[in-house]
Amino acid sequence: MPLAETSSGTLAYSDQGTGPVVVLLHATLHDRTDYTDVAAALARRYRVIAVDWPGHGDSPAPAQPLSAVLLADVLEQFVSVLELRDAVVVGNSVGGFAACRLALAQPSRVAGLVLVNGSGFTPWTPASRAFCALMGHPGTIGAVFRGLVPLYMQATTVKDRDVAARVLARARTRAGRQTxxxxxxxxxxxxxxxxxxxxxxxxxxxxxxxxxxxxxxxSWGRAMHHAISDSAYVEFDTGHLPFTSDLQGWLGVVEPFLERVLARD
Structure with missing residues (x-):
């Protein structure tokens, strides 16, 4: 398992295949193994790099508290350490926020974005801010995730259920709740x-x-589509991870996009 040293800590990642680069970023309390089947399929044509965020999977916790902005900063450092350019960055949930931040800060490193139920475009209200403040307590995480994970996963496949079980197991640990x-x-x-x-x-x-x-x-995804000028929007009848609920359907949309933006000379 390769490791990358950044100023914000050590990142574990997988790296398979050769060719144009695809980087895979996961959600809170998830890890890079969410993308195991995606990586296996794409590595036939591309170099596929799947990252464990700090404090997730095989990456140790950072010295400073995690935040969405810190993850975005870590991603910038990571692609610099690996000298990645012209990559397609796939980001699920908070991974989508980090992917967008990279495209804004270092556009030469990003050939395209695939955002999967991404964050960063939420219309904040007093109620949503209060909910995030409540979720900002580790004790709340332990209690609420038991109901929250099924709500967002909407598991229908074996892979969905495996992912949900891993997230719930992490939410039962002290480190997971704090993260x-x-x-x-x-x-x-x-x-x-x-x-x-x-x-x-x-x-x-x-x-x-x-x-x-x-x-x-x-509606938040459609708002994201309207806000990003060169974007396309596709809905799936799935939960938070279309690529684990409907792998072939999701790849059927994503692979033509990759072919277009990563076309070889």
Missing amino acids: AASLWRSFPDPAADLRPLAGGITSPTLITWGARDRTLRP
């Missing part, structure tokens, strides 16, 4: 709101959305 709480506290930070910056995203973007997710509304 999730720290990230949830950070979500309403103005620096994590991409809406005012969306016009600066010039990378071709494919937005894929699991419409049965009960935590991230499809």
Whole structure:
């Protein structure tokens, strides 16, 4: 398992295949193994790199509290360490926020974006801010995730259920609760709101959305589509991870996009 050293800590990642680069980024309390089947399929044509965020999977926890903005900073450092350019970055949930931030900060490193029920475009209200503040307590994570994970996963496949079980197991640990709480506290930070910056995203973007997710509304995905000028939007009858619920359907949309933006000379 390769490791990358950044100023924000050590990142574990997988690296398979050769060719144009695809980077895979996961959600809070998830890990890179969410993408095992995706990576296996794409590695036939591409170099596929799947990252464990700090404090997730095989990556140790960072010295400072995690936040959405910190993950975006870590991603910038990671692609610099690996000298990646012209990559398609696939980001699920908070991974989608980090992917967009990279496209804004270092557009030469991003050939395209695939956002999967991504964050950063939430219309904040007093109620949603209060919910994030509540979720910012580790004790709340332990209690609420038992109901929250089924709500957003909407598991229908064996892979869905495996992912949900891993997330719930992490939420039962002290480290997992602290990690999730720290990230949830950070979500309403103005620096994590991409809406005012969306016009600066010039990378071709494919937005894929699991419409049965009960935590991230499809209307937010459509708003993301309208905000990013060069974007397409596709809904799936799935939960938060269309690529584990409907792998072939999701690949059927994503692979033509990759072919277009990563076309070899």
